[in-house]
Amino acid sequence: MQNKNLVIAGIPMTAQTLYDKLWQDHVVKERSDGSALIYIDRHLIHEVTSPQAFEGLRLAGRAPWRIDSNIATPDHNVSTDPVERQGGYAAVKDETSRIQLQTLDDNCEEFGIAEFLLNDIRQGIVHVIGPETGAVLPGMTVVCGDSHTSTHGALGCIAQGIGTSEVEHVLATQCLVSVKQKNMLVRVDGELKTGVTAKDVVLAVIGKIGTAGGTGYAIEFGGSAIASLSIEGRMTVCNMAIEAGARIGMVAVDQKTIDYVAGRPFSPKGKDWEAAVAHWNTLHSDQGAIFDEIVELDAADIEPQVSWGTSPEMVAAVNAQVPSPESFDNKVKQEGVARALEYMGLEAGTPIQNIKLDRVFIGSCTNSRIEDIRAAAQVVKGHKKADSVKQAMIVPGSGQVKYQAEQEGLHQIFVEAGFEWRDPGCSMCLAMNADKLGPGEHCASTSNRNFESRQGFGGRTHLVSPAMAAAAGIAGHFVDVRNWEFQS
Amino acid sequence: MRALDQHKGLVMPLDRPNVDTDIIMPKQYLKSIKRTGFGINLFDELRYKDEGWPGKPIEERELNADFVLNQDRYRGVSVLLARQNFGCGSSREHAPWAIEDFGFRVIIAPSFADIFYNNCFKNGLLPLVLSEAQVDQLFREVEANPGYELDVSLKDQTVTLPGGETFEFEIDAFRKDCLIKGLDDIGLTLESEPEIRSYEQRRRQQKPWLFGVISPEQVGPEQTSRDMTDKEQA
Numbered sequence A: 001m002q003n004k005n006l007v008i009a010g011i012p013m014t015a016q017t018l019y020d021k022l023w024q025d026h027v028v029k030e031r032s033d034g035s036a037l038i039y040i041d042r043h044l045i046h047e048v049t050s051p052q053a054f055e056g057l058r059l060a061g062r063a064p065w066r067i068d069s070n071i072a073t074p075d076h077n078v079s080t081d082p083v084e085r086q087g088g089y090a091a092v093k094d095e096t097s098r099i100q101l102q103t104l105d106d107n108c109e110e111f112g113i114a115e116f117l118l119n120d121i122r123q124g125i126v127h128v129i130g131p132e133t134g135a136v137l138p139g140m141t142v143v144c145g146d147s148h149t150s151t152h153g154a155l156g157c158i159a160q161g162i163g164t165s166e167v168e169h170v171l172a173t174q175c176l177v178s179v180k181q182k183n184m185l186v187r188v189d190g191e192l193k194t195g196v197t198a199k200d201v202v203l204a205v206i207g208k209i210g211t212a213g214g215t216g217y218a219i220e221f222g223g224s225a226i227a228s229l230s231i232e233g234r235m236t237v238c239n240m241a242i243e244a245g246a247r248i249g250m251v252a253v254d255q256k257t258i259d260y261v262a263g264r265p266f267s268p269k270g271k272d273w274e275a276a277v278a279h280w281n282t283l284h285s286d287q288g289a290i291f292d293e294i295v296e297l298d299a300a301d302i303e304p305q306v307s308w309g310t311s312p313e314m315v316a317a318v319n320a321q322v323p324s325p326e327s328f329d330n331k332v333k334q335e336g337v338a339r340a341l342e343y344m345g346l347e348a349g350t351p352i353q354n355i356k357l358d359r360v361f362i363g364s365c366t367n368s369r370i371e372d373i374r375a376a377a378q379v380v381k382g383h384k385k386a387d388s389v390k391q392a393m394i395v396p397g398s399g400q401v402k403y404q405a406e407q408e409g410l411h412q413i414f415v416e417a418g419f420e421w422r423d424p425g426c427s428m429c430l431a432m433n434a435d436k437l438g439p440g441e442h443c444a445s446t447s448n449r450n451f452e453s454r455q456g457f458g459g460r461t462h463l464v465s466p467a468m469a470a471a472a473g474i475a476g477h478f479v480d481v482r483n484w485e486f487q488s
Numbered sequence B: 001m002r003a004l005d006q007h008k009g010l011v012m013p014l015d016r017p018n019v020d021t022d023i024i025m026p027k028q029y030l031k032s033i034k035r036t037g038f039g040i041n042l043f044d045e046l047r048y049k050d051e052g053w054p055g056k057p058i059e060e061r062e063l064n065a066d067f068v069l070n071q072d073r074y075r076g077v078s079v080l081l082a083r084q085n086f087g088c089g090s091s092r093e094h095a096p097w098a099i100e101d102f103g104f105r106v107i108i109a110p111s112f113a114d115i116f117y118n119n120c121f122k123n124g125l126l127p128l129v130l131s132e133a134q135v136d137q138l139f140r141e142v143e144a145n146p147g148y149e150l151d152v153s154l155k156d157q158t159v160t161l162p163g164g165e166t167f168e169f170e171i172d173a174f175r176k177d178c179l180i181k182g183l184d185d186i187g188l189t190l191e192s193e194p195e196i197r198s199y200e201q202r203r204r205q206q207k208p209w210l211f212g213v214i215s216p217e218q219v220g221p222e223q224t225s226r227d228m229t230d231k232e233q234a
Helices: A018-026 A051-060 A082-086 A095-111 A126-133 A147-155 A164-173 A198-209 A231-244 A255-261 A270-280 A331-344 A370-380 A399-407 A410-417 A466-475 B027-031 B094-102 B114-121 B132-144 B173-181 B185-190 B193-206 B225-233
Strands: A027-030 A036-039 A042-045 A070-072 A141-144 A158-161 A175-178 A182-189 A217-222 A248-250 A293-298 A305-307 A315-317 A359-362 A391-394 A442-445 A460-463 B006-014 B079-082 B106-109 B126-129 B149-153 B158-160 B166-168
Touching (some): A018 A027, A018 A158, A027 B193, A036 B193, A126 A147, A126 A399, A147 A158, A147 A255, A164 B185, A198 A231, A198 A305, A231 A255, A255 A270, A370 A399, A370 A410, A370 A466, A399 B225, B079 B132, B079 B149, B106 B149
Parallel strands (some): A217 A248, A359 A442, A442 A460, B006 B079, B106 B126
Antiparallel strands (some): A305 A315, B006 B149
């Protein structure tokens, strides 16, 4: 504290990063071994990573520490078929899935935890409904048994994925045992070209720093291009921080953040609102704050991205070609690329735009919010799905996104074009339910992982933005959405 | 949790970088509500040629004889030798559950993904980081020598090679202590209950909007899109 007023070269010594501030605000106790107990404000729960945690509580005779910190919903393993969905859990054909879904409801009931049930309009992918309902607010610590929890950092939070043992730990103690991460700033300055989206930005970042480039860091995304993104776009960026190895991605709070949060069901009201906004306005890195690592990208250099391999770092611009293993610098990487090309059934030198698609998936916690659905609809309008594309699915991220899209008539655009309009859930992003790729099928997907068999046994995933996926569904192969002929 | 202090065991090399948790434990097995029984499906898509699903009888599965796990010389392995960024991707703890259930106790790699690394310690598994050069050397030695074993001491933070050479590794004190003693994390944290309570009380006073907003009563009954339309028309 002695250094409080010390200023060196115009920079106050107390200058903190956003992550430093949020960390400090949540430390319950620092331990002599370097770990700390961090207080958790919000815990999101879904059916796949929670049953063993609740079972653990039961076996140890423990109760949740603070019920009102938790909110649950089924999302990973729900059917997105509107007809099957109407039948509720009883209509789920696979018994193991039915038991898993029912177990979530039973556990929430037993422990008194609030849940948005399967066919509630507020149900959806946890990372869509958290911000949408105001359950997640700026300045919080947010955890969930899902690695894409980093999404919520877009509101100026420390949000991170945890394993099931930690789900149980948070339920029982309201704390996480944590070691402070290092600070990384990814700064994207300049103006994004028309047709280049938040998804292209984050894929380009991962392409640059690699799938382990952010390991051990909390990444703050900053710069004028990030500031220009909507909150939904910032969520897309933070969502994929984990694909660069960082558990935590975040963006500073600005007026857009506060406008986004205002008026949501669980957002503060009245006097609380004023106090909250005053606090939230401090949630940015101080001028002169020191980052352990800074990565810079020029927004003008970013083109629409398409992944060609089996790791999210294996991306190229839409006008480029599939690279050759020899173009990489070390042996381990070269072997990895060769294996990826074999799995993907692609030859080095193939123009990205020559890759033909069998299926299109627009959805997931990365890209299923209203602006994603609008972007896809804008491309699809007045066109028809290519005959060679077997299926093109639009899976809105939540009941409210679905409702909003229907109010705007977007579902009709899709249906008229031969695209399927589904009910909300994680769907083909991880393919736990019936939505999946067949062996060898190529998919233009707005999800976050192109791992082997991620979207179905032997399936081949290409990660793209919603507009790029929609255009690929019409053309039957990848096209540069910047040249798209929009029909009004 | 099973304690681990010292472990000597047969080594299996898995020579590919960025092994993700989807490859370690495919999603179809995540439908289980148990935390045991995953070992049989560890590396399912590398280990078998056919598509697997929960409960599919093992005698119907088609083994991939080329995959290391199916080779006779690696029967009884308990030390997994891997490449960089092992365990990346999904936070599913089913991945370390499967690795532990199969019989592994130690994983050696030049780097691990954060969430996976953390999950290992909750399950009596030691993920251990050595340099790229040391890992390269181990890959060469294990491939050249059937029956290759490593002796790992967590207490001394060493890996001893069959030839007597010793590699040291780093590990943070808290995790080391918990694993050696097989400590229950939750019990340990609850020893700090007074500090958690007083922190929480302070927070409640300073930021009341973070408390008391979410409950089954506040969420209320199931709402449908028809309720939304009615509300908007009203």
